[in-house]
Amino acid sequence: MQPSHFPTFFCIQVTHNMEKELVRGMFDFAIDIYKQVRRDDGNVFFSPFSISAALSMTLVGTRGNTAKQITSALHVKTEDIHEAFSNLHKRLHSRVNEMAVANRIYSDETMVPLLPTFRASLEKYYSVTVEPVDFCKAAEVVRQQINSWVQQVTKDKIKDLLAPGAVDSSTALVLVNAVYFKSTWKDEFEKEATRPMDFHETSKSKKEVDMMFHRGDYRMGHSAQLKATALQLPYKLDEVSMIVLLPDDIEGLKFIEENLTLQNLSSVLHEMRYEGNMELYLPKFKIEETMQLKKVLMNLGMEDLFSCSADLSGITEKKEVKFSEAVHKAFVDVNEEGTEAAAATAVINVGCCAGVVEHKVFKADHPFMFFIMAGEVVLFVGSLRHP
Structure with missing residues (x-):
């Protein structure tokens, strides 16, 4: 077999400058997260693709310093990465048919009405469906509904993404990305x-x-x-x-x-x-990991997103709205036949402040x-x- 150089192996080539920047940034972001969550006494497993996708969806509705902090953490120079992410997702989907990526928002619009422009952008770039729910009266029912959807997308590998109490009557919005891969x-x-x-x-x-x-x-x-x-x-x-x-x-x-x-x-x-x-x-x-990402992301500079300083004016006209937590769960099984891996990320919003x-x-x-x-x-x- 003839020697082969690294670039010739990768058939999913990124051609546009913004996509190249997004892919490089995602790798830098992956290393940043890894260094935050690594520990001397345990295993580590996560999907930077899933976390990046969730944050990119959040970026659709953030403005000002909040948006700048997210782009800085993602190692991209502009907030306008959504078309690049959409193209990348389509390319992966067309070439890696054993991989599923799904995005969904669970929204209680009696608490935080979503702007039509936010909905339209999420649908255009991320194929997001918005599920109307009632956190105020049935938070536990909604939690189970979210977990059931994630479990379905990840072929029963990611169960109970959101633990009891992760959402309550003050929750207004949960943004979820789920990734499944088997080969x-x-x-x-x-x-x-x-x-x-x-x-x-x-x-x-x-x-x-x-x-x-x-x-x-x-x-x-x-x-x-x-x-x-x-x-x-x-x-x-x-x-x-x-x-x-x-x-x-x-x-x-x-x-x-x-x-x-x-x-x-x-x-x-x-x-x-x-x-x-x-x-x-x-x-x-086999590795199964659950991460509370709020502290990790804040350590990477995303402080406004989880504080009353959050500028979410591209999501809703309601003031003093912030995100309360980001949860990520991942699973991998490596055996003689191959690898099965899955991951899900939820960003939870509450109405408040060689x-x-x-x-x-x-x-x-x-x-x-x-x-x-x-x-x-x-x-x-x-x-x-x-x-």
């Missing part, structure tokens, strides 16, 4: 080859896991800046792959997390080359990072410390 590996692992092996959680502790095995041709590259090796596992759809970033040292994941930038990650991905007859060991694993790798063995038997990519678009990001 088999281009070269599946044989179940008969899976066997118990040690996974070294630290240099002093280990646990026995089901370790998958496959011998084949994979694209790999090494990063001296990150002290890690990257390996690409393609799914049956050539546009989609998982990138595994394995530290050179057992406890090297923390070094990656502290030094990870879009530039040094892009560098190793661009330098990946095919290695033939590679022995790949990868643990089977070089070629020489070795031929890639053994992911200690903590690592991973990315699920659709072309240049980062759909999911995670790290595995405890299989």
Whole structure:
């Protein structure tokens, strides 16, 4: 097999400048979020695509400093990203048919009447449907209704996105984005080859896991800046792959997390080359994560959105309206056949105030990072410390 450079693999190409900026910004945003939510004692998994989509929908109705804070966090220079997001969504939908993206707003317009322009823009760019509900009289019923819709879109993988009490009689608006992805590996692992092996959680502790095995041709590259090796596992759809970033040292994941930038990650991905007859060991694993994003987003500069300073004048004419919380839940299952992943984000509103790798063995038997990519678009990001 002939060597292949990184750009030729990605068939979902982003051609317009605004779309390129959006995709680059989404990757920077993903790294920013990861550094906020990472922890030394647990796994991480989330969808920057889902969170970005929810925030972009919010951006339709924010103005002034509130909008500037969102665009800054998303690493884009303009608030006018909606057509680019719409085009990107359409391109993904047409090429990645095993991926579903759905957006919906649950609105109690007796409390916060929505502007017709807000409705029209959401429908035009994000295919959003607005569900009229009564939070004031039936908040718990609406919560169950929202959770049921998310569960349906994500094929029963995301359950109970909104916990009891997440919405109440003061809630006026809930904006929800849900993403579901499932694909088999281009070269599946044989179940008969899976066997118990040690996974070294630290240099002093280990646990026995089901370790998958496959011998084949994979694209790999090494990063001296990150002290890690990257390996690409393609799914049956050539546009989609998982990138595994394995530290050179057992406890090297923390070094990656502290030094990870879009530039040094892009560098190793661009330098990946095919290695033939590679022995790949990868643990089977599942991760389910729930994140309260309010603090995370505020730490990234989105302070006005959750305060009485929020300028939501593009959503409603009602004054002193803010968002109270942003909730994100994600699930991933990696096994011999492939990967199933899902994520959902809800934003709740209330009315108030390297070089070629020489070795031929890639053994992911200690903590690592991973990315699920659709072309240049980062759909999911995670790290595995405890299989």
